[in-house]
Amino acid sequence: MFKNAFYLYYDGFRSMVVGRTLWKIIFIKLFIMFAILKVFFFPNFLATNFDTDTERADHVLKNLTEPSSANGNH
Amino acid sequence: MIEQIDLTMVNWARATFALTAMYHWIFVPLTLGLSFICAFFESIYVKTGDEQWKKLTRFWMTLFGINFAIGVATGIILEFEFGTNWSNYSWMVGDIFGVPLAIEGLLAFFLEATFFAVMFFGWNRVSKGAHLFSTWMVAIGSNLSAVWILVANGWMQYPVGMKFNPDLARFEMVDFLAIATSPVAISHFVHVTSAAFLYASLFVVAVSSWYLLKKRHLQFAKRSLTVACTFGLLASLFVAFTGDEHAFHAADVQPMKLAAMEGLYQGEAPTGLVAVGLMNFSKKPGDDQDPFIFEVKIPMALSLLANRDIDSFVPGIDDLVYGNPEKNIMGVEEKMVRGKLAVAGLGEYKAAKKTGDDLAAGKALTLFEKNSDYLGYGYLDYAEQAVPYVPLIFYSFRVMVSLGTFFIFLFLVYLYFLYKDQLEKQALLLKLGAFSFFLGLIAHEAGWIVTEVGRQPWAIQDLLPVSVARSNLDAGTVEVTFFMFLILFTALLIAELKIMTKQISIGPEGD
Structure with missing residues (x-):
């Protein structure tokens, strides 16, 4: 069964036509997203700037209780 | 940087989120709908044993695969944005969204990833029945993934089944069933998925109409159209029915949105x-x-x-x-007074906990809980801030409804000429059909504008305005990412169009 499953994927990947281009696009896209965008442009704000959940909760509470620090425009 | 405030940041963050979501939504409905259409085609093949239906299934499955590959993971960028641009919101809803999104991830992984390989690589390797089962599982798995995303979105429009924890600043889930079966979430899901079925049907109509106009693959195109128009007609009628239900719920839980519409x-x-x-x-x-x-x-x-x-x-x-x-309608100004009491109560509670004054903390908590239903209004500066931008919602709603009505007639006319076997002679209708796919995209995006712009200024209805949901970042950082996404997604869209049109021009013989 495992052999059959292996050859399903192995032969499937080998015989791809359009799929080869698509896999290239997928890998390039994932590389841009995870190795560039996520690392350099999308750090998790709370995870990066605070060490503990208590600090994170305090920060959010501060924004909630001191509206001047996060005031309303929309 | 943490404490630096720039009020224009929220608008860039909103624009970035809107841009990402709108591009993401070009790919998603086609995946949701085309997976079912492929399953219908293959079911006919298995039932009739006619090899032409197999050829037809494989062609549409290839186009489904192209769209899936280009669109896959584009939604993850939305999650990146939550953590970076909307960190207050992200923190506050983590407990609510964790379960639905985890279920979505598991379902997507096990159902789609497992059966996807059989669907594409399994022709001639597994039995007809097993292959058909895999195709149906991919269709069901894709659509089940959408359930949990739309449950999360439905919760933002109508937050139920939760309690705010003032120590952790989090909304905590107290009733999973209330969240999962919220009438808003359910009507949202059925409306969005049926609209996706309609959109995918329009895609098949567009491609098949182009073949008929070019006098190519006539039998193939007419067979595809018969299934797609029948499915599309049923889907568009269901879209109208569920849209009515959706508006009915909006009247109850988001009356401002309905008034703006x-x-x-x-x-x-x-x-x-x-x-x-x-x-x-x-x-x-x-x-x-x-x-x-x-x-x-x-x-x-x-x-x-x-x-x-x-x-x-x-x-x-x-x-x-x-x-x-x-x-007996309470105005926004009164809600603002109560909201500010909730904010003050939360602040006093936080201060009292810090000094260890339990009595004061208890009193502050009572004040907060008494007014917490209006928490979000406490952050508004004036009552008119609770009104979304009316013209955009009004016109988007009419664009969506008009196009939805037009699609019902389009499918009916197509089915009539298919029945009369005169469709290939209707050049004008075929041109309209080929163009209608783009109208379907416009209708979809207009629908999302109604849903999302219509609930402004709220990130979570009545509880959290977008201005407080955001991170304390400067606008420049977000502005840069907006243009990066514009470039990335445009490149992906061009890639999709190029590969898709190449495959369509090759036609079913090139499979």
């Missing part, structure tokens, strides 16, 4: 529905100007849609902003 400023009983209207863009809440330069109304229709009662009162924007004691 209708450009209704002064509530009345009974209320007509504006079928066609030219809005007065200088109209503001509370002024004496007429909201319309020109309008054609269907008498009593809005009362029927909102309350299932043709004589009922439907509140307008002015009723909701300034209150209407006669109809």
